[in-house]
Amino acid sequence: MFAHIMIAFDGSDLAGKALDLGLQLAKPNGSRVTVVTSTDPIETGLGTGGFGTIDSKSLINKLEVAYSAEASGILKAARAKADAAGIELNDTYVPGKRASDAILETAEKLGCDLIVMGSHGRRGLQRLLLGSQAAAVLAASKVPVLIVK
Secondary structure, three states: OOOEEEEEOOOOHHHHHHHHHHHHHHHHHOOEEEEEEEOOOOOOOOOOOOOOOOOOHHHHHHHHHHHHHHHHHHHHHHHHHHHHHOOOEEEEEEOOOOHHHHHHHHHHHHOOOEEEEEOOOOOHHHHHHHOOHHHHHHHHOOOOEEEEO
């Protein structure tokens, strides 16, 4: 049915449900599976305002190392679930990108034909304030997107 399934996974319980469903879809179809996780860009306002600058490079480097270590743990957890299910899994960490951008760009680059991801299904003010990575992926994806709630 689907040759290459991408599963967005951030380590949350909701993403775990998406991972489980994506693996369930992959198993009987012999689909390739790629799990993607990302970390947002690190932005800083240090050095603005005319009071001198602070060299934030070392702080940003430490954050990037911490983010990378966290992403490695997240992907390791996904790999353990896939191994337990007997499914070969490829993983991708995309640093410095909003989740929706990382998901869309990686899916296109790898030729995935299905994206599986979780969504809280927020509406109204909550969605406006918190944003919706799932909505952004749904709006821009060139392939089907399966949303798990």
